[in-house]
Amino acid sequence: MLMAGKLSWAVITLVFSVLMLVALYLASKKIYVPQIREHAGIHAISEAIGRAAEMGRPVSFSPGTSSIYDAKYAGDTAAALRILDHVAREAIKSGSKLIVGIAPPTVLPVAQAIVKTAYTAEGKAEEYVEGDTVRFYSPDQWGFASSYMGMMHRERVAANFLFGGHAAEALILAETGATVGAMQVSGSTNVYQLPMFIVSCDYTLIGEDQLAAAAYLSPDPAQKGVVFGQDLTKLISVALIVIGALLATVGSKILSAFLRS
Amino acid sequence: MAGIWRSIASFILLVVSLVILFDFALKDATLQSLATDLNNWAVVVGAFALGIGAYSLILRHGRMITKKGRMWPYSAMLIVTMIVFVVTGLVTGSITSPQYNWIYSTFVMPVSSTLYGMNAFFIASASYRAFKARSWEAVVLLVAAVFIMLKNAPVGGVISPVLPQIGGVIWDFAGATGMRALLIGIGIGTLALGLRVIIGQEKTPLGGAE
C-alpha cells in the first residue's frame, strides 16, 4: 500500500503533525498557553515608529513579494501580515502616516482588511485612504522594488519595515531605506537574503524569530501553541541528528536505513 | 454569509489537501487519478492568478489617470506599455516572434538587468558601511566573508591555491551546516502552516484577516 521510500516520511510527518496539532489544541483551549519570550525586535518596531512620529515622517511597510500560496514563503507572508496589524496600530496611535507597499495581488485584499480594521479599531477610520494607505505596486519583483524605492525617496520615510518573503530586491530596498535615513527593522526566513538585511537594517529578526514575533504579537493563543509545537519538532530533529551521528560513528546504519525506507 | 463560504472553502481545502498528501505516500490508482486531476486544476487556477495582477494594475493606475493623481503620466505610460506588449503578443501569436523579441530586448531586458545589477553597487556600499569589526563575532564574519569571496573569484586561486581551499572548508563545514539548520526550521514552519491551513485555523489564504 505504502510506496517504496515513503515509510520514514510518513512516520516523521505523522509524529510532527500530531505534536503540532496537540500543542495547537492545548493553546487554543487555553489548557496550556506557552510563554514566548519578548523579542528585542518588538521593541525595535516600537522605537522605529516612535522615531517616525517625532520626526513627522511616514512609516513604510512591505510584507514581501511572496504570495500567501507560495510553497516556501507562505509562512513568512502570514507572519508579516500579523506584524502589519501591530505596526498599523502602533503607527495610528502615534499619529504617523502609514504606507504599505504590496507586490502579490493575492496579499492586497488581506492587507487592506488588516489595515482598515486597525484604523477603525483605533477610532480613526477617516484617516484610512483607499488606494493610498495600502498601495499595490506590481506583481513583478523589480517593478515592485523600483516603485517602493521611489516611494521611500519621495515620502522620506523615517521607519521602514521589511518582513515576509523578500527575494533579490531585499538589499536594494534596505539600502534605499538606509539612504533616506530610515530606521529599519526586517525579518525573513530566506537564508540568502538574511545577510543583506543584517548588513543594511538596524534590526533583523532571523529565521523563526520572525514567526515567533508574529505569534507573540498575535492575540490568538493558538499562534503561540504552533510555535511551541514547532520547537518540540526541532528538539526531535536535533535528537535524531545527535543519535544519527553517534550511530554512524560506531558503524551502525539503523537510523540511516530507516530514513531511507 | 461570508462565514458559510469560508467554511465551504475550508472543507474543500481539507479534502483536497488530504488527497494530495495521501497520494504522495500511498500506491492507489484511483487516488493517483484524482490527485492528477486536482493538480491539473491547480495549474489552471495558477494561470488565472496571472490575470489578477494585470487586473489590479489596470484598476489602480486607471484610477490614478482619471483622478489626475500625482504622477499620473507614469500610470498612463504603464498602461500603454502593457497594452503594447499584450497586443504584440496576440497579433504575432507568440512571445518569441521577432517583434515581441524586439520590444522585450529593448525595454524589459535593460531595465530588469539594471535593477538586478544595482545589487552589486549596493553590496559595495553596504560592505564599506557595515563590515566593521565591532565585536569578535563581526571579526569572524569578516574573515569568513573574505575567504569565501576569494574562493568564488578565480583571482583567489591565482594569488595562492590555499586561499580557495580555506574558503571551501569554511563553506562546507560552517556555511552548509548553518544552511541545513535553517532549512530544517523552514521545513517545519511550512509543515506547521500547512497544518493550520488544512484544519482551517489560518485565515489568510482564505482572504480573511484575524
Next chain:
Amino acid sequence: MTVREMLNRSYKQVIYLGLFLSLAIPLISPIGLPVPLQPTTLGVYNKIESLKSGDVAVIGSNIGAAIYAEVYPQYIAVLEHLFRKPGVKILLVGHGTEAPIWAERALKEINAYNRKTYGTDFVHLGYIAGEEAAIAGLCRDVHALLKVDYGGKPLGDLPMMKDIRNAKDFTIVVDFTASADSQYWLNQAYASYGTAIGFGLTAIKVPDAYAYYMAGQIFGIIESLSGAAQYENLIRRPGMAVTGMDAQSLAHLLYIALMVLCNLIFLAQGRAKK
C-alpha cells in the same frame, strides 16, 4: 573641500565609480585569469557526459531578464553539451513566464534546429503555469497536463514524446533558476521518483542548494557566472562567462579592499577618540 571630507560625504559615489571601473576595464581589456574547476560543476558535466543514447534530459528554466547574465551562459553551455551527445532526448520546459523566450534564443544560438530533428531529438514544451503544481503535474503525467508543445503541435505527433509519460522516464533534470523553483523539482521529481537532479543557479541561491549537494541528493550545481565559465572551458566553447570572470575577480578584490579600508578607518577613529 578636502579629500577626507569628500570621502566622508560622497563615499557612495566614490565606491560606485570604483566598482564601475573594476568591472568595465577587464571587459574592455581582458586579463585572462585562469578559471579553477569546482567539483560541483564537474558533477553536472560528468553526469551529462555519462548519458547514453535514449536517455531523457529535462531542462527546466525560470530564466528572466534580471538573471540572464548569470544563468543564461550556464544554460547555453549545458544545452550545447547535450546537443553533442548522440541519441540523448532533450525536453525543455519553462516554469517562468520569460523562460520560453530564453529557451528559443538558446536553441537558435546553438543552431539546434539544423543540428537535430525537432520532435525526435528535442521538444520545447514552453511555459507551464502553476509553479509547484505544474511541476508535480509534469512529473505525474506529461500528456495529461499538456496536449501541445510550445509551437502548438500535439504531443502525440512528436515521436520522442511517445516514450515519455512521467518522471520515471526522465533520466536527469537540470534546472536553471534563481528562486525557490528549484525546490519544486526536488520535492516532486527526486522525492517521488528518484530522478537525478542538477541545478544551474545564481550565486545567491547556491548556499541553499549546497546542503542538498553535500547530502548527495543532487549531482551538481553550476554556480553563477564562474560555474558557467568552468563549464564553457570543460566543453571547450568559451563564451560570455569566461570573458566576465576577470571583471568578477577585480570586483571581488575591490569588495575586500573596501572591507579592509572601512575597518582601518574604524580603528583609526577609535584610537582618535581615546
